[in-house]
Every structure is written in C-alpha cells, then in structure tokens.
Amino acid sequence: MTSPNPAAKAAKPGLAQRISGERIVLALAAPVLAVVLSVAICSVLLATSGKNPFDAWNVMITYATKSDGQVNILNRSTTYYLAAAAAAFGFRMNLFNIGVEGQYKVAALFAAYVGGQVDLPSFIQIPLLLVTAMLVGGLYASIAGLLKVYRGVSEVIATIMLNSIAVAIVGLLLVPGIFAPKVSGTSNSIQTAPLSESSHFFALDTAGGPLWGFIFIAILVGVVFQFTLTRTRFGFDLRATGRSESAATASGVNVKKMVIISMAVSGAIAGLIGLPELMQNSFNYGQSFQPGLGFLGISIALLGRNSPFGMVFAAVLFAFLDATGSQLPLQGGFPSEIVAVMQGTIVICVVVAYELVRRYGLKRQQQKVGAQLAAQIAATEKKEVSA
C-alpha cells in the first residue's frame, strides 16, 4: 500500500522551475497590454483633434534616438525611479504612502539649506546632504506612521494632509531671512542660497550632455530594496504583512513596529527624490523646484508592480514619455498634454490588467496543481494494479 510521495522526487527546485516561461509571459502581459491600449486610445484622440498620430509618435521616437534625448530620458528616469521606490516600499506592505510628494519637498528644502550653509570637503558634504534629506523625509513620513499606530488614522488621509502642510512649511521657511538669503537681487523668485561647490554631485560627460551620477544612487537603492525584500527577515515580515496582515500578526510580526519603520524608510527614500535636481542641476531650492514627482512615483510604482526590477522599465517609460512629449509642441504643434493622457490611461489600464492577470494566474496554477496531482494518483493506481 505504501507509495513514495511523488512530490519529494519531482520537486527538486531548479532555477528553471522557479522562473518558468509562463510566469514571465503572465508578468509581462499586463503592462504590455496597458501600453498598447493607451497608445491606441491616444492615437484616436489625436486623430479626432485633427492631428496625425503617427507623426506625433514619430517625433517622440526620433527624439529618443538622439543622444541628447537619451541622456535627458535617463536623467529623468533617475528621479522617477527614486520616487517610485519610495512609494513602492510602503505599498509592499499595503501601506499607502501618498505623502511622497510632501516628504521630498521638505527634505529637499532642508538639504538645500544645509548645502548652502555648510562647506565641507565633498566626501563629507555629499553624504551629509544625503543623510539630511533622508532623515528629514523619514521623520516627516513617520508622523503619518505614528498617527496610524497610536491613533488609528488612515495613513492615506494623514499623508494627504501632510502634503498640504509640507507646502505650507516650504512657504513659511523659504522667505528671505530664514532659508533664503536676505538680498535676492532683482529677481522676483525666491530661492535658497546656492549650494557650495563641494556639494555638487559628479556627472558623466557624454555626447548628449552630462549624465547625472545620481543614477548610481538610484541603482544602489534598487539593489538594496530588492535584497532587503527577498533576503532579510525584515523583508519577509514586510511582505508577509502586505500579503495578509492577520497571518503576519499571528506569525509574530509586530505590525505596529513594521508600520512605523516602513513609513520612515519610505519617507527616507522619498527624501532622495529632490536631490538629483538639487545637486546636479539647479543647485538651489526655489519656488520653481519641480513639483508632482511624488504622485508620478505612485503611478510608476503601480506600473512596475512595486518590484525594484519592474520599476526600472516603468521609470524609463514614463521618462521617455515626459522627455519626448516636451518635443511635441516644438515640432509640428502637437499638444503635449497627450502625454499626460497617455500616462493616465496606462495607469488605469494596468491596474485593471494586473488584477485580471493575477486572478487568471492563480486559477491557472490551481488547475495545473489539480491536474498534476490527478496524474500522480493515476500513475500510482496503475502501478498498484500491475503490482
């Protein structure tokens, strides 16, 4: 009667088994579908407005083949990737940090102020600015974490409120005499004092212009993100909490502590978002400092499925759209808003598509397991009959 458990023999977990072709196809199906669909929708939109959509796509793709376009795209991707990583870290444990926007603004302001006041050798100055930004971002985000844990305030509400408060904080501090120099010349715009020379981050000279060295910081963040999630106890707790908070609690995860920590880490990554611009381009924090990166980060994280790897493609895609989209009005008078429409439709489509693919994948696996078990049983029975 005794039959060896076939699972034991079959389940030598090779890499090939873990990363099956089907899983890759399933993972790619949703974003590809979403992009194709939104291209189609935008084409129709352009056509109805009397423009030839193919000309518009041509303008965008042509710019992307030029080296200055490519450098532009990569520099934007750097910022976008950091924004996505900040949002994704919270998302991985079902913590919706909508406050990335406010966190990076406050963090960049403080970093700019410190950078303008202090002038240390580069190898101290640059880490100092990075740490300042991360610390400020992390502290600002942990307000929402603490409110959630001790007062039960939804982090979504709290972070949205904190975004508004962040704008007010910037308005309050960025005035002549506090964070901005007293005399600001003839210009009407107010900004912090320029960063000291030693605060400038290195850039690579390419044919298309300077490629920001911050891209390496972004890559480092991605690598550490992935490693933390998949290879550390903390990452396991984080993923477990994201998948099922009740199961995580029962398994011994201290969910309250996790909420505060992940909120702070998410905020710390958010603190880095403004730095490429600050330390490589503008060298000061002013009223015209790029807004909206936090919300863009949420979209990119969604598209990249909160995976450090997927977000690379998502960030590059969004950077491509934004960078090449700015060429549209210049070459042929296309409305550049079409890019915003496209990003919006991509996000909506991808949310729907991911859910569909997820359900299909789960069902498919259940079917496969059922079929494999049935086959095992059939094989065993046959053996018994012949025996």
Place this chain on the structure above:
Amino acid sequence: MIDTVHGRGPAGCAQGVPPGPVPSPRFPPWPSERNDAPPDHQETAITASDPVPLRKDGTPSAGTATPAVELRGITKRFPGVVANHDINLTVRTGTVHALMGENGAGKSTLMKILYGMQKPDEGTIAINGEQCEFNTPGDAISRGIGMVHQHFMLADNLTVLENVVLGGEKIHGIGAKAKAKIKEISDQYGLGVRPDALVEDLGVADRQRVEILKVLYRGAKILILDEPTAVLVPQEVDALFDNLRELKSEGVTVIFISHKLHEVLAVADAISVIRRGTTVGDADPKAVTARQLAEMMVGAELPSPESRESTVTATEMLDVKDLRIAKTDAEGIERVVLDDISLRIHKGEILGIAGVEGNGQAELVEAIMGMLPLDGGTVTLDGKDLSGTLTRARREAGIGYIPEDRHKHGLLLEAPLWENRILGHVTEEPNSKGVLLDPGAARTDTLRIVEEFDVRTPGIEVTAASLSGGNQQKLIIGREMSHQPKLLIAAHPTRGVDVGAQAQIWEHIRVAQRAGLAVLLISADLDELIGLSDTIRVIYRGRLVADADPATVTAEDLGTAMTGAASGHIESEPEAVAEAQAVAAEGTEAEHPPTDTADDSQAGE
C-alpha cells in the same frame, strides 16, 4: 410552484403544534429497495409512526415517481483540486437525502451547480422531471430550490420579519400580510419562529430556523442545507432533525450536506456519497453502518481505534492564571470576553476546550499567543512568564499554533509553499541566519515537511492557495512541529479537512504528545475532543464552567454543559458512557483518533 406550497397552507395549519419527534430517528423508515414504489406508499411508510394523518388527497401528479431532483452526468471542469466528474444523483420528493463526502470531494461545487451559482460543463439537471438550466440562483429559486448556507446571512439589527422579507418584498409585501405568512409557515413546519424578535437576540439554532423559513417563504420545495449541524450542540441538532422530519412530512425535499456519519444515519432517508468529484454510490441508511459509510468516503479501510494509555506527566508546561479580557463595544459597554480563566497543561497532556463557538475560545487562544492584550492574569510557559511578551517571543519560546482559520491566520495564500514554511518561524533555524533569510535551507526543509507530513503537492513553488484544505493543514502542522514546540495550540485542527487527512493530523498530534508535547485543543467536534483529550474543560460565556474526564463523559452531557445548563465536574451515567463507547467501537471509528496504520491506508489512494 409557489402556489403549490402555499396552497397547502390550511392543511399545515390544521396540524397545529407538531406532534413531537419521530421516536426512532436512527431508523428512518424508508426502505431503499422500494425505489419504484408509488408515492402514497412512500409517504405512508415514512410517517408510519406519525400520529398525524397524512395528506393523500391532493396533487397526486406532483408527487409521482418523478424525482424532485435528478442530476445526470454532471461534469464541471473547475479550477482547483477536484472537479465534478460524471455525477449522477436522484433525490426523491419528500425525503431527506444526505450528500456525503470528504472536504474537497466536490459536494459544494455540485450544490452550487444545483443552486445556479455555477454552470456545469456537461450534464443535465431535471427538477420534478423537467429539464432545467440555471444561470443564476434566481432561476433556481423560481424553480423552488432554496439554499441555507453554512454561514448565516442575516442582518443582526433587523427583526426576523424584516430579515425574511428583505429582498422578497414583492411576495407578500412587508407588513401584516407578510407577518401572517411567516407565522403560517412557522406553524406549518413547527419552526417556532417569532417574527418580531430581533435577530441579534436569537441563538444559533433559532437563526438557522429563520434561514430555513426565509427560504420557505420564497416558495422553496427543495431545500439544500450546507453542513447545518456544524454550529449546533447535540440538543439543537436533534431539534433541527425534528424540523427536517416535519418539513419532509409536508412534502418538502431536503438535501442535507454533511460529513458527520451518525447525524446522516439519524436523519437521512437516502445517502449519496461523493469521492474525488464523482458519485461512488448510494447507501441505505437503514442497512449501512457508519464505518462502511466512512470507508465509502475515504475509499480505503479505516483503522480501528487504539486503546489509549496516559502520557500525562507531572511536569507543568503551561500555566494560565486568572486571565481576564474585557472589550468595550461600540455602545461603550464593557463586555467581558474572558473572565478569570485559569488552566494548567502538563507535558504530554492534551487539554480539550469544549464550547459553542463564540464563547471566548478564540480570545483565549489569542491571549495565550500574545495577539490580544490582557486586562489581567499571567501566562507562564515552562516556568517562563510570557505575560508581557510579544507574539514572536512566545513562538520562539516554544508555542506552536494551528489557527482556527488557516486562510486568515495560518497561511500566505498567494505565496509559495516554502515561504509559508518560513511564516511564523522567520527568526528560527533553518529559515534564517542572523538577520538574513536562508531560502535554500527553507526550501530543503519544506521538501522534508512535504514528504514527512504527506502534503500532496506537485512541488514547493506552487502557491498555498492551490492546495486543498487538508494539505494546507498538513503543511501548517508540519511547520509547527518542526520547531520542537513545548506547547501546541490546536484550534479546530481538523475543520474542513477530509477524513483521511483528519486521521493523519490526529496521529501527528498523538505522536508529539507521546514525546512530551503539551496540547491545548479547541474543537467544536465533541467526538474529536473526547477521543483525543486527557482532560476536558467547558467554556461558556468567557468562563470555564465545567470540567470532565473524557473517559467518563458522553457527548450529550458535554453538550448540556456547553449550553450553560451544567457546571462543575460532569460525569455521565456509566451505562451511557459504555453505550457510547460501544457505538463508537461498532461503527464510528472514523470519528476517533486512529492508529499508526493511518498513513498506510491513505498512501494507497
């Protein structure tokens, strides 16, 4: 169809108060060999012991040899472990037909098909001889099919009347007419439902009757009851069975889903057994024994129960003192959930907690696990005070936990098996080294668990959701047993698990007990409690009200204590105990913890 049911109203009223239960429930007088007998004949036979004269005048055509439900060749290719394959089922009008099978055998799927929630890929459904096709439950309801789900779907803050008319406002309105109708149905079938009572004031059994009434109110003539006895104590089960007999005598057909053998034998007129998605046979409850039924369900010969020798030692393992938890509800009233709970478990002892669900069992478990903050009392494990520690520290101190709801508390359903093996023991070997995970070692150890605990799976990279309930549970038990627990908290360890896996799970618990494990066993299955425990405590409204020695107590008396009617030390009449044990020995071994041969008997499947 609605008219038919209601048209019989006066006849039902004339019957008035039900004449009391049929005296011999174990032998429902429906001889299966007479399957081609004319209907009058059947009904006479059924109610032979019933003093109330039977309605024979009306509707002879409706009750002819045409079966109420006839399923032919139902096949459902269903994403999951078991699909329905070529199922044939014939349910005669005016009978209680039991549908048995282990969990995951396909009972639920079949009933969902019959109730229009799912469409079969192949096969036909005939209701009263007419071919039907159901696209929604609405279609089934209009054909007179009603389903009482295992989990009640009632709004607590509404009255019975409001609950019954909810969604059926068009039938008899929502006022006096509806109320009269409810009373009429209630009287007709002896349900004893008060239309003006608030549902939140009703007990489980009353709620179930409201659910039944709700279905009858919508004109159901064929009633599907999905595991109706799972939430009831024995006395309530008897009352339910009286109701079912009443329904039957009024011409209602009842399909009764269960895997409790003795209940099916007590109430059913016919039995169909499903195994691995297909009907393996019909049985005559008069002729078949519980053991034979269990064997039909499992498909292998069951082992006999072994005589148990005590493994209880004098070393104290868990000491819970004066545990108290009070919760403040929405209205600001303090509700005491656990009140002065004190208990001790020794090494090698299994302490069973009996009680109707919702009397504080879940809170007791969560308090010991450190998931609920205590308002008072201490928890000491092996001499170490754990009262103020977090869940993880308690797990590391040696508490293993088989949660009541494995989907909610025991598994990450969308994570692969090896990640589920890490869950709950992420800080322990072999899952991690320092702060880093060790996925390789965790995978290897998952393979070991899969083999040792007979988890049927094609591999360890599949998600936990794709396994059947029993295999998920075996994985959890394997995981918890892999860290040398000192105390195992097993909350309903065999709930929703098929008979074969049940036997293996019991065996694993006993082996660990012999090795010195202390076990806190929470179960709604009294046979499981009596069969496994060394001591039984009864919990009622957050207090431990009674204790019993499983060797000298019957399920009946335990059930009485569970309703709060008895306290102190319960001891049943020795004759009753002897009788119960004899019955067990003769027939219902499946309900009792089996021997080591369990694995062998299962492996052949």
